[in-house]
Amino acid sequence: MSRKRVRYIWIPLIIVLIAIPAGFFYVDWSKGGSGAGLYSRKWVPEAVFAYWNPDDFYRSVDSVMGEFEGEQCISCHEAVTPGIVKDWRASRHSRPGDGKDTVYCSACHGNNHQELHLPTPEVCGGCHSTQHAQFVDEKRFGFPSHALAMERALDAEHFVDKPKAEVTACLNCHSVASKCDSCHTRHRFNAAEARRPEACITCHSGPPHPDDETYFASAHGQLYLAEGERWDWSKPLRKGNYKAPTCAYCHMDQGRHQVADKSMWKFGIKQINPLTSGNEVKRKQWVALCSDCHEEDWSRQQLAGLDAERRQAWSKLYAAEGILKQLRADGLLYPAAGERPPYPNDWLDSIRPRARIGFFEGQASAFYNVSPIERDYFEMWYFDNLGAYKGAAHGDAGFVLRGHEAMDQALVAIEAAAAKLRRLGEMEKKAQARRPDPAALWLSGEYTEFNRERN
Amino acid sequence: MKRLLAILLFGFSVGAMAGAQAPEGEFQNSACLECHQQQDAELVAAWRDSVHATAEKAATCVACHGNNHDKAASRARRDATCIDCHGGQKAPAVHSYTTSKHGILTRLEQKDWDWEQALASANYRAPGCAYCHMHSGNHDVGTAIRTWRPEQATGSDEREQVQDTMRAVCQDCHAPRYITNLFDNGERMLNIGRMKVREAAVLMAQARGSYQPAGLEDAEKQFLKMKTQHLKNVYLGIAHQSPDYQWWHGQAALDGDLIRIRGAIDQARRLLK
Incomplete structure (x- = not known):
């Protein structure tokens, strides 16, 4: 073997051997900052983040000294915060029955008042091991997911970029990954409460995920609204126990805590191939579940209807994306990338600015500091389209119709806006007038500057 | 004649109070005020100061409590009483609350609650509208939770007062540091x-x-x-x-x-x- 050939083998090998540990080291290092997640070194948390992400941020109060046992906590907090004590007294923790020990405050928060902790899922899992194992197991199904929700929020470009007080609401909902009381509210921690659809809607509502509206308007939801008050919510989520399905009945059937394990269409946020072998397995699981009440054929048809609705939606969305990409290619976006604050957190963008269009280019974080036509598409994709998907998935035909009508209108508006941009662009070229510089209007302003300096 | 009627009415109401029994029958707002002025002048004065009384379309006693004494207090304490006037279920002022955890818990559990209890001391598992906005029965609605004005910043002198009044409500259930944060x-x-x-x-x-x-x-x-x-x-x-x-x-x-x-x-x- 020639010396040259030896070199061809060794040099790449050495580079790989250095690069891999360096990569691991870099990721590990990047998580060691004042914030949390991949970009933890770039931001400082708000104090309230301690309540949404206790594992990373909660520090005990140090105003009270000493170690306390259960009854002592109760007797003091009965005066300090009577509500939580009343709640606890009404919970199963205070009277577990079957000769089990009472679960006092200290079991979850610790004894030392200067080293108190807020219970994470691991703490609850100390006793509720089945549910906790299921909850953690959900991670392997990827996005969308309850268990991965916090990571997803912390690693989002716009979360890192924006002032932290502005994006507090993100962690408020995404805290479903970091604590159990998003669904089983403290200090009652009731399974029956979490089975009710209302338990989900503080987070599952609003423009990108109108789960509440679409479910309540569906035949399932209408039955629930009419009769749900009289159902026995202590029963497990199994065939025959409920006359109509609720959020949890379908998404947590049998009470399993892998909430999104059957997710095929990924929230409607990107196009997927519904016919992969993996999705066929999920489809069978859905059909089996629907068959608790419906015929198998009927269920298959409903799911095929959802496939068709998605195809239709994506043909509209891709048409809009195509228009935007053509404008970008022709240099007609106004302001263009580079004439507005850069894409958050991306050093490459400051060297070679580029507008983000569509899911795979990261447009989910590009809803501000962009040109109006990009924002129009963001709303078409994130509000109209996701709403239509939720309508289709939850059986609210009216919402599907309205969503598709809104997408049609948005597409027409985007076409008109694009034509205008073209006309103006060409006019400016023809008249050899200098294109007015948008930077003055787009790069300054009280909030824009605050955002740049204080993320 | 009017004066005679007033004296008679006053005599009737005092008589009714002496019996410590709320009088039966249907009442108009003026009658409510006349009698309750004797019972709890402070409460009536608080209402008169409130935006409920000064608004063009005033929220009178009868509007919230109904026109008779049967369950008059518990009726007024329920969210449904407030929601009708405050824009209905889809109004942001209502919808932002009804989809919050407070609103959800109230919606799910209100039928099992004893609404005769005072709006204080965490007597309710979650706060309804009135629990915060009329805490301890304060009829100057909104003073218990002082209204922030979104368009202007809270002055530093006001800040303490706003926080203190809010703290007095929130601390029925929440820890002091949590409220501050x-x-x-x-x-x-x-x-x-x-x-x-x-x-x-x-x-x-x-x-x-x-x-x-x-x-x-x-x-x-x-x-x-x-x-x-x-x-x-x-x-x-x-x-x-x-x-x-x-x-x-x-x-x-x-x-x-x-x-x-x-x-x-x-x-x-x-x-x-």
């Missing part, structure tokens, strides 16, 4: 919303100086939406603890407004060139 965070969040509106105001002022009003119609419309809806949504989201109103109906919507205002000004500018 949420309050401070909310104030910063609201200030960021105000900042966006101020940024837009500067842009609008400059544009008005340079372009004809006809060219700025879209920008004006968007600016109005920003001030009257989206900033208010941030504020309602903070006050009622609704993440959806803080963000999607609030901050993220304000971001969209800024883009559209700039876009509309850009167009006026390019067409003028």
Whole structure:
């Protein structure tokens, strides 16, 4: 073997051997900052983040000294915060029955008042091991997911970029990954409460995920609204126990805590191939579940209807994306990338600015500091389209119709806006007038500057 | 004759009070006030000071309590009583609360609660509208939770008072540090919303100086939406603890407004060139 050939083998090998540990080291290092997640070194948390992400941020109060046992906590907090004590007294923790020990405050928060902790899922899992194992197991199904929700929020470009007080609401909902009381509210921690659809809607509502509206308007939801008050919510989520399905009945059937394990269409946020072998397995699981009440054929048809609705939606969305990409290619976006604050957190963008269009280019974080036509598409994709998907998935035909009508209108508006941009662009070229510089209007302003300096 | 009637009425009401039994029958607002003035002048004075009494369409005793004494107190304490006048289920002021954890728990559990209890001491597992806004039965509605004005910052002298009055309500259930942290965070969040509106105001002022009003119609419309809806949504989201109103109906919507205002000004500018 020639010396040259030896070199061809060794040099790449050495580079790989250095690069891999360096990569691991870099990721590990990047998580060691004042914030949390991949970009933890770039931001400082708000104090309230301690309540949404206790594992990373909660520090005990140090105003009270000493170690306390259960009854002592109760007797003091009965005066300090009577509500939580009343709640606890009404919970199963205070009277577990079957000769089990009472679960006092200290079991979850610790004894030392200067080293108190807020219970994470691991703490609850100390006793509720089945549910906790299921909850953690959900991670392997990827996005969308309850268990991965916090990571997803912390690693989002716009979360890192924006002032932290502005994006507090993100962690408020995404805290479903970091604590159990998003669904089983403290200090009652009731399974029956979490089975009710209302338990989900503080987070599952609003423009990108109108789960509440679409479910309540569906035949399932209408039955629930009419009769749900009289159902026995202590029963497990199994065939025959409920006359109509609720959020949890379908998404947590049998009470399993892998909430999104059957997710095929990924929230409607990107196009997927519904016919992969993996999705066929999920489809069978859905059909089996629907068959608790419906015929198998009927269920298959409903799911095929959802496939068709998605195809239709994506043909509209891709048409809009195509228009935007053509404008970008022709240099007609106004302001263009580079004439507005850069894409958050991306050093490459400051060297070679580029507008983000569509899911795979990261447009989910590009809803501000962009040109109006990009924002129009963001709303078409994130509000109209996701709403239509939720309508289709939850059986609210009216919402599907309205969503598709809104997408049609948005597409027409985007076409008109694009034509205008073209006309103006060409006019400016023809008249050899200098294109007015948008930077003055787009790069300054009280909030824009605050955002740049204080993320 | 009128005076005689008043004396008779007064005599009747005092007599009724002496029996410590609420009188039966149907009443009009004036009759309620006349009698309750004797019983609890402070309560009546508080109501008279409140926006409920001074508003053009006043919320009278009868409007909330009904026109008879049967369950008059418990009826007024329920959310449904407030929601009708405050815009109905879809109004942001209502919807931001009914989708919050407080609102959800109240909706799910209210039928099992004893609504005869006072609006204090965590007598209810979750607060309804009245629990916070009329805490301890304070009829000067809104003073227990002093209303923030979304368009202007809270002065430093007011700040303490606002926090203290709120703390007195929230601490029935929540720890002191939690309340402070949420309050401070909310104030910063609201200030960021105000900042966006101020940024837009500067842009609008400059544009008005340079372009004809006809060219700025879209920008004006968007600016109005920003001030009257989206900033208010941030504020309602903070006050009622609704993440959806803080963000999607609030901050993220304000971001969209800024883009559209700039876009509309850009167009006026390019067409003028």
